[in-house]
Amino acid sequence: MTDSTASRAMTRRAGIADVAALAGVSPGTVSKALNGRGSLREETRARVRAAADELGFSPSTVARSLLSGRTFTVGIITTDSYGRFSIPVMRGVEDSLGVGEMDAFLCDSRDDPIRERHHLRKLLDRQVDGIIVAGRRTDARRPLSDDLPVPVVYAFARSSDPQDCSVVSDERGAARLAIEHLVKTGRRRIAHITGPQSHASARERAAGAAEALAEFGLELAGEPLFGGWTEVWGRFAAAQLLRSVPDIDGVFCGNDVVARGVADGLRESGINLPEQVGLVGTDNWAVLAEAARPPLTTVDLGLEEIGRRAGDLLLAAIDGNPAPGTHIVHGHLVVRES
Amino acid sequence: MTDSTASRAMTRRAGIADVAALAGVSPGTVSKALNGRGSLREETRARVRAAADELGFSPSTVARSLLSGRTFTVGIITTDSYGRFSIPVMRGVEDSLGVGEMDAFLCDSRDDPIRERHHLRKLLDRQVDGIIVAGRRTDARRPLSDDLPVPVVYAFARSSDPQDCSVVSDERGAARLAIEHLVKTGRRRIAHITGPQSHASARERAAGAAEALAEFGLELAGEPLFGGWTEVWGRFAAAQLLRSVPDIDGVFCGNDVVARGVADGLRESGINLPEQVGLVGTDNWAVLAEAARPPLTTVDLGLEEIGRRAGDLLLAAIDGNPAPGTHIVHGHLVVRES
DNA sequence: GCATAGGCGGAAAAGGTTTTCCGGACAAAA
DNA sequence: TTTTGTCCGGAAAACCTTTTCCGCCTATGC
Known part of the structure; x- marks a missing residue:
């Protein structure tokens, strides 16, 4: 012993x-x-x-911290258990922090305000130099707390206070990239299948798609189909779409999971992809997109870049150069075969 | 400013x-x-x-640490960027550590020994009370370093030194659970499709499957098919299997991604699941398993439990009660419709 | 009434580094 | 030779809490 x-x-x-x-x-x-x-x-x-x-x-970092008041640590609070979105963001953050020789404490608040307050308290007790809040949904979230003694940067999920420093993806721009690709490959009757209307990302992407189409003098084929972020919904919606708007030649999906379902649904209804219908997803979730038939063309939101920017902005704020407001990171199209 | x-x-x-x-x-x-x-x-x-x-x-935690020599922090080094496996493990670790009021530093070594040494050094400078090493592959890994001043626990990927404290999944047991389920649901001609033979998990699960079948007086239908951890391989292997062993009535897959490919491959060859062939995967990757047709029955390796155990063992070791050796966490079957 | 013991709380050191202030030594200038 | 500077390095405080040791006061017993 x-x-x-x-x-x-x-x-x-x-x-x-x-x-x-x-x-x-x-x-x-x-x-x-x-x-x-x-x-x-x-x-x-x-x-x-x-x-x-x-x-x-x-x-000893401890002794040094005691004197300087700085700990060269930051806290990362993920509202959701680290999932699809927080992971790449965290990797970006760590990347950025690494060059400043800082380390990150990991806190999982599981969307529970009590846990969040608890973690916040612990982080402040540890005298972290700054905090990054990473969410899984793009909907604006209530600020952590006002009047904190350290700078805070919100990543992916913006703070509802526009004065706070937030780094978010360009939702409308992502939709625009998808639509541009479809139009440039000759599609004219483009539909949109996406997740629940209660999600800001679903609404924004739908709006962005409509905007982009309008600039080409086009409009959406049928109403956007809001549902869930699941393959099952994608398959179902594909069938429904073929009934209501049989002449589509392009579909833009609010995320890759849905897109995968749509791909299966269309293919099994005898549609040839990509010959008859072009398909573009969102998120660039590699395992999924590569396994789809055909491999899925999709918009990468640049999550890792969001993390890096958030880290950079936090470091700057710690150094006394805060950049309040919402910072937008642009995505890019990943062209595969669909 | x-x-x-x-x-x-x-x-x-x-x-x-x-x-x-x-x-x-x-x-x-x-x-x-x-x-x-x-x-x-x-x-x-x-x-x-x-x-x-x-x-x-x-x-101030800092001041307290200076005196006590303890920082109430641990480092988590993930060899792989946090992926499918490290994530649930990390969640489990955080769970366990939380009750001891400890926080975790996150370090991503990206399988690079240089980065790993760098992180190790940083963690020791910070005087962490312990270190958890989480890997994505089950193959044994080289120990972090010998003669460290703090206890280390290896999670999921065991250390190649059996004296080190490792917490791993029960690979053979997982295969056994899958086979038992298939046999109990009346399957007799059971095949195995899995990942690359260079992966310990593929080899172990194949061996476990053979063992379990032998106990039922059965043997594998055909040779195990080693390939890659991809859907594409699963679809391909399913077709190949139907040609070489047409009378199969069950397939056990080395992971859910492969299983999903197999499901698609079989279905598209006109096989009815689960009526004609029963299918069991490994990993319980929910998004994938639930979207499969039919939803996939699969073995959950208990990753989160591995993380918790690792955390508990580390806390015990920090308190002066180390438990060297390899600790095995058992998985459980998640029955869906396949 | 005095001595002793016990209960309660204060004083000070310790932990390891950084930083400010200061002084000694040596050189150059007067 | 004395003065003025400059260069180099030492002494000590500061950061904030914990813990040990010690002393004071009160109460109790003789």
């Missing part, structure tokens, strides 16, 4: 005092030498560096 | 000294009162608590 505790860490962590002793200088001098502060002879710096290397010294 | 820094945090964090002043006692007394230490009158404790509440005081 305890002997294993003893077998670990035979040698205490080297402290700055150990380095000082070995180099024959004072602790303060070691600090200056290693951090490039103060005025020291180059020879002294070199001696200290050598001693530090020999002992494998690296300063 | 800087004025926003000023507008934030108008009021400095309340410190223990502020509470002491308000309650009319010394800082040491506040500490004792709030932590239930020392001998104080109940009236004094109450007065301190009231003062603390009024100021919204909560102790």
Whole structure:
């Protein structure tokens, strides 16, 4: 039991005092030498560096934090358990933070306000330098709390307070990319099948599609079909669409799951993809899009980029250069075969 | 610029000294009162608590860490960018850690040893109390480093050193659950379609399936078909299987993606599922399994439970009660319609 | 009434680094 | 030789909490 505790860490962590002793200088001098502060002879710096290397010294982040008030950590609060959307966002955040040598605490609030407050409190106790809030839905969310002592950046799900710093995807632009692609490949009778109308992303993408079509002097073939974000709905909607608007030659879907269902539904109704009907999804969920028949052309929302931007903006805000307001990240089309 | 820094945090964090002043006692007394230490009158404790509440005081985790040497943080190193497997594991870890009031640092090593060493170094500098290593493949991995000053638990991907503490899924048991289900629903000619033979999980599940069948006095219909973890492979293999072993009445697949491809392949060859052929997958990837036709019966490996166990074992090790060796978490069958 | 013990709370050190201030030594200028 | 500077490095405070040790006051027993 305890002997294993003893077998670990035979040698205490080297402290700055150990380095000082070995180099024959004072602790303060070691600090200056290693951090490039103060005025020291180059020879002294070199001696200290050598001693530090020999002992494998690296300063205790804890002690440094205590003094500076900065911890070089940020908290990431994902409202949803890390899912399809928070994951790439988190990866982007970590990317961005890494260059600033900061680390991220992970908190999963599971959409529960109580848990969220709890995590917020814990993060503040830990004196994180900033907080990123990542959501899975694009609908605006209630701000974390007003008057926080640290900067906050909302990623993917914007804050309902426009003064807050939010980084979001370009929903209408995504729809525009999809529509442009369909029109440019010769489609004229384009329908839209998407998720629940209660989701902002479904509404926005539908609106964006209508806008983009209008600019081409076209309009949507039939009403947009709102349903659920499932393949089952996609299959069902495809069949329904063929009954009500038989002459379609293009479908834009609010997400890849639905698009996959639509692809199956159309194919099984004897429609040839992509010859007879062009299909474009949204999200670029690779496993799904690549397995679809034919592989799915889809709009990538740039989630990882959203994460990176959020990280960058947070770092800037921590450095005293906040950029309040909503920042929009543009997606891009991933052309496969549909 | 800087004025926003000023507008934030108008009021400095309340410190223990502020509470002491308000309650009319010394800082040491506040500490004792709030932590239930020392001998104080109940009236004094109450007065301190009231003062603390009024100021919204909560102790600086940083200062506490400096003294105690413990930070109440752990590092999670995911070898792969958080994917299908690390995510549920991480959720389980967070669950377990939460009850111990610990927080987790997230590190993504992207299977790059350099990045891994870098993260390890950072975590040790931060004096984390322990480390969890989560992988996406079940193949044993090289240990993080020997002689670390903190306990390490490997989750999902075991360490190649059997002395290390690893928590893994019961691969053979999972295959057994699948086979048992198929046999109990009357299947006798059962085939196996799975991923690449270079993956331990593919090999183990195949071996487990053979074992379980042998116990029923059966054997696999045809050789196991090793391929890739893709739907395309599943569809292809299904067709191939029907040619070489036309009389199958059950298929066990090494994962849900493959199973989904197999389902499509069989159905499109005119096979009725589940009437003519029973199908069982592995992983219980809900979006996929539920959208399959018919919805897929599959083995849940208990990833979240693996995460919880890993967290529990790490906490125990931190408390001086390490449990070296490999710990196995059993999965369970999720019966849908296939 | 005095001594002793126990209950309660204060004083101070410790933890490891950074930073400010200060002083010593040496060189150059008067 | 004395003064004025400059260059280099040391001493000590500060960050915030916990914990140990100690002392005071009160109560109790003789």
